[in-house]
Amino acid sequence: xxxxxxxxxxxxxxxxxxxxxxxxxxxxxxxxxxxxxxxxxxxxxxxxxxxxxxxxxxxxxxxxxxxxxxxxxxxxxxxxxxxxxxxxxxxxxxxxxxxxxxxxxxxxxxxxxxxxxxxxxxxxxxxxxxxxxxxxxxxxxxxxxxxxxxxxxxxxxxxxxxxxxxxxxxxxxxxxxxxxxxxxxxxxxxxxxxxxxxxx
Numbered sequence: 001x002x003x004x005x006x007x008x009x010x011x012x013x014x015x016x017x018x019x020x021x022x023x024x025x026x027x028x029x030x031x032x033x034x035x036x037x038x039x040x041x042x043x044x045x046x047x048x049x050x051x052x053x054x055x056x057x058x059x060x061x062x063x064x065x066x067x068x069x070x071x072x073x074x075x076x077x078x079x080x081x082x083x084x085x086x087x088x089x090x091x092x093x094x095x096x097x098x099x100x101x102x103x104x105x106x107x108x109x110x111x112x113x114x115x116x117x118x119x120x121x122x123x124x125x126x127x128x129x130x131x132x133x134x135x136x137x138x139x140x141x142x143x144x145x146x147x148x149x150x151x152x153x154x155x156x157x158x159x160x161x162x163x164x165x166x167x168x169x170x171x172x173x174x175x176x177x178x179x180x181x182x183x184x185x186x187x188x189x190x191x192x193x194x195x196x197x198x199x200x
Contacts, residue, residue, distance in 0.1 A: 007100070007102050008071045009071060009102055010066070010068065010069045010070055010071045011065075011066055011067060011068040011069055011070060011071075012065070012066060012071065012102055012103070013051065013063060013064070013065040013066075013102075013103040013109065014063065014064055014065075014066070014073055014100050014101065014102055014103060015061070015062075015063050015100065015101040015103060015112040015115075015116075016060075016061065016062050016063070016064070016073070016077070016098055016099065016100050016101075017059060017060070017061050017098060017099040018059060018060050018062075018077065018081075018094070018095075018098040018099075019058065019059040019094070019095045019098070020058045020059060020093060020094060020095065021092050021093060021094060021095055022058065023058050023059070024058065025057065025058045026057035026058065027057070027058070027088075027093065028055050028056065028057055028058060028059070028060060028134075029055060029056070029057050029134055030057075031084075031088060032055065032134060034084055034087045034088060035055065035080075035084055037083075037087070038079075038080045038081075038083035038084040038087065039080055041079070041083055042076050042079040042080045042083065045079070046070075046072065046075065046076050046079065047067055048064045048065065048066050048067070048073075048076060049064065049065040049066075050062065050063075050064060050136060051063035051064065051065055051109075051113065051136075052112075052113045052116040052117065052136050052137075052140070053116065053135065053136045054116045054117065054119050054120060054132070054134065054135040054136070054137070055134040055135070056119065056120060056123060056125065056134070057125075061115065061116045061119055062116065063103065063109070063112055063113060063116060064076075073100065077098055081093070081094045114151075116135075117129050117135060117137045117140075117146070117150070117151070118151055120132035120134075120135065121151065128149070128151075129150055129151050130148050130149065130150075137150075
């Protein structure tokens with residue numbers, strides 16, 4: 001048995017990568033409404049704030065903030081995975097674990113949100129971030145946090161414009177893509193009348 005121990009920070013903000021067992025599948029986008037329903041169901045029982053989320057055919061990246069005093073992100077992922085799998089009546093849908101990273105500060109937060117949003121371009125699904133429909137990027141554009149043409153297109157992503165981060169992620173370094181964050185991005189709430197991405 002593994003001695004793996006997850007970090008515990010009550011009320012923390014976390015970056016996650018969650019993969020399907022079959023990395024050639026398109027199950028997540030083919031059944032996006034079921035995934036959304038599983039997320040909504042879990043959020044109603046165990047609330048959390050969705051800071052950013054992108055869903056690709058066979059994996060997803062997201063950033064959540066848990067309520068103050070709460071550190072049970074594993075239970076939330078277990079509920080989302082179990083509900084989605086049960087609704088599809090398929091076993092062994094998910095890889096057994098997920099990858100998490102505790103967000104340390106505003107710069108770490110910004111780099112991880114950027115990584116979430118650039119991911120469909122990085123994988124070659126679209127040329128422009130705005131063209132990928134399964135992302136909270138659209139919510140953040142409406143909120144004025146990102147310009148619609150943020151990150152340009154895949155041709156702009158040269159080795160000079162993208163750095164590999166120590167954690168294995170990518171970060172844009174072009175000064176031509178300003179991103180304006182709220183005073184406290186870690187406590188960002190969606191504008192009144194808008195959802196945080198799970199229900200919209």
